């Protein structure tokens with residue numbers, strides 16, 4: 025009897041979780057990536073890079089365009105954002121990942137967005 029009640033409670037909880045779970049679509053990930061890219065307290069990529077739709081962009085870094093064609097290897101792009109100094113010790117692009125400004129997961133969202141440019 026007790027076991028049955030526990031199982032019933034468990035299945036109700038399971039149903040609630042299943043109903044509450046809305047899977048993230050690629051579109052959502054791209055939208056999140058874009059806001060992380062533009063957020064002045066997160067990526068702040070606009071401080072140095074011209075990006076489509078971005079206002080008041082700096083031009084210390086190259087414009088972020090044709091990203092998929094120029095960075096077919098996702099890992100190269102990831103590493104540039106994680107720690108640009110690994111590839112170019114003189115880079116003054118901040119090592120966002122290494123310094124913990126943005127997480128691995130956030131960089132992956134940013135990359136999904138960059139690949140739409």
Ligand code: HEC
Pocket residue numbers: 061066067068069070071072073084085086087088101104105108112114115116117118120134
């Ligand atoms: C303080 C300025 C600065 C900021 C902020 C910045 N970058 Fe950069 N970025 C640079 C510079 C300068 C370069 C040129 C190459 C180098 O020095 O590594 C560069 C290069 C790049 C490249 C290689 C581009 C190419 O055409 O070779 C990518 C990709 C890139 N940055 C992405 C980003 C992203 C994404 C962000 C935000 C998370 C960002 N950058 C924020 C300065 C910056």
